[in-house]
Amino acid sequence: MPRAVWWLVLARTINRLGAFSLGFLTVLITTEFGADAVTAGLIVAAFGLATIPSRLLGGVLADRFGRRRTIVTGLAGCALAQAGIAVSGSVAMTAVFAVLLGLVFEIYEPPSQAMIADAVRPAQQAQAFSLLNAAMAVGGMGAGLIAAGLGRWDLRWLFVVDAATCVACAVVVRFVLPADRPAPAPPGDAPDSRPGGSPWRDRSLLVLLVFGTLFALMYMQVVMALPLALERRGLPAADAGLLSTTSAVVMVLCQPLLRWTAPLSHHAAMCAGYLLLAAGLAGLAVAGGLPGHLAAVVVWSAGDALMFGRSYAMVSNIAPEHARARYLSVFGTSWGVATVLAPLCSTQLLERAGPAGLWGGLSATCVLLALAQPMVVGPLLRRRPARRTDRHRRRSVTPGS
Known part of the structure; x- marks a missing residue:
């Protein structure tokens, strides 16, 4: 790096x-x-x-x-x-x-x-x-x-x-x-180089934003509902801190292993990550004691480590160089929306379906999102990156690139 x-x-x-x-x-x-x-x-x-x-x-x-x-x-x-x-x-x-x-x-x-x-x-x-x-x-x-x-x-x-x-x-x-470099001039083929153009008019970005918002909403529900779900099962709510620490440790330990997944395409890695998330959430649904919750969080965190970088890399790949920060900022609004909606959704699901229903429903959502990667995201990326790849290849031969 x-x-x-x-x-x-x-x-x-x-x-x-x-x-x-x-x-x-x-x-x-x-x-x-x-x-x-x-x-x-x-x-x-x-x-x-x-x-x-x-x-x-x-x-x-x-x-x-x-x-x-x-x-x-x-x-x-x-x-x-x-x-x-x-x-x-x-x-x-x-x-x-x-x-x-x-x-x-x-x-x-x-x-x-x-x-x-x-x-x-x-x-x-x-x-x-x-x-x-x-x-x-x-x-x-x-x-x-x-x-x-x-x-x-x-x-x-x-x-x-x-x-x-x-x-x-x-x-x-x-x-x-x-130090900051001069802002690059908008190329003629960039999606938002036309007068009045903006990232909000890029359909590819909006599709990624929808999937990113669903992931963020699911992630924030886990964070916010975990202490309440632990209490419902007779475990101390403070154990959520231990689970959070375990998740952080797993994410750090997974960093060297990500080199092995580098050859995978973005949508293939995202699909694998969602399946790991689904398995981890399914484990939370059936876990009884703290060891079961810890094992489920390990699986969940491995999927999170695999996916997080890929989602932002996909946005960077479709963004024109002169508007890269704006594309990333639009994609990042998914977390703001999720922060507002997650407390409402998680508490309602927990109240009506209990911990097993909450985690099981989120696990099923992950499976659907995994299936959407080769069916929607894969074709989306194959249509977009060709001309951007050429531009990156030209930049890769310049000093300091």
């Missing part, structure tokens, strides 16, 4: 180490200001909705003003908003800074993903994106430990430390990563 990828991975890990404060936002609102749970939930929901335009803004800024500038701007905005929450003296002020945080929270993502796509060859993109996902998992493990310590002292310090990690990440990006 190029050096820039490793620095981005390091910066992402640092930033993720501080990304624990949001889970305590509702607690801060209810305990510090005496607000009720409904008010706290509305404020957090407003934050979640604000992250959707935030990601789109990050894509536009990255393509127009440069990757590094946009990353630093987004991280600086997050640091200011987090500090604002830490010093807020009322519910209203906390709500304002929470919404502001949402509006800058996802600006970082599209330019960092686009920078990785710019730095590596198309054949390496899936592994590079998966490495970035593993860095987030590692940072998440450390974040839990930091939160456990600081949360016992003062909740406001969680947001202070979160702001500090954003500043540290911005410093790494500003002084280590290469």
Whole structure:
């Protein structure tokens, strides 16, 4: 991997180490200001909705003003908003800074993903994106430990430390990563080079967005429903933390093994990943004790590691070079939509069908998504990448490519 990828991975890990404060936002609102749970939930929901335009803004800024500038701007905005929450003296002020945080929270993502796509060859993109996902998992493990310590002292310090990690990440990006290059001119054959064109008019991207949203919705339901499902089966809800840590470890251990799957086409790898997800979810459906849940999470996490990088690599492959960050930002809105819908869907399924019905239904959904890869996604990619592959081949012979 190029050096820039490793620095981005390091910066992402640092930033993720501080990304624990949001889970305590509702607690801060209810305990510090005496607000009720409904008010706290509305404020957090407003934050979640604000992250959707935030990601789109990050894509536009990255393509127009440069990757590094946009990353630093987004991280600086997050640091200011987090500090604002830490010093807020009322519910209203906390709500304002929470919404502001949402509006800058996802600006970082599209330019960092686009920078990785710019730095590596198309054949390496899936592994590079998966490495970035593993860095987030590692940072998440450390974040839990930091939160456990600081949360016992003062909740406001969680947001202070979160702001500090954003500043540290911005410093790494500003002084280590290469400077922004001039934005490439739109080629005449690019899908959005016509006047008024946009990624939203690219049918191939919209198809990938639909599948990406279904995957994100399923993934977020697992994250949000797991503690409740464990309680329904008589296990401690806190065991979800152990399962989450296990998942992160498996994703890291799978990184060297991804080289073996590099020869697979994107849709073939996605199909295999969905089948692993289906097997893991089926294991959750029939698991009784903690060992069964751990085994199921191992299988699920292996599928996640195989799929995550591939999905973003597919988007990078169909995106015109001058609009790569915007394509990635549009695709990334799937996570914002899933974050809003997942709590509603998972709680309803859990209430009506129980843990077995929830995990079984999600497993069946994975099987359908696996079947859709060779039937829909495969033909879609075979129609699109030919002229882009030629362009990448021309770039591969230039110095520094």
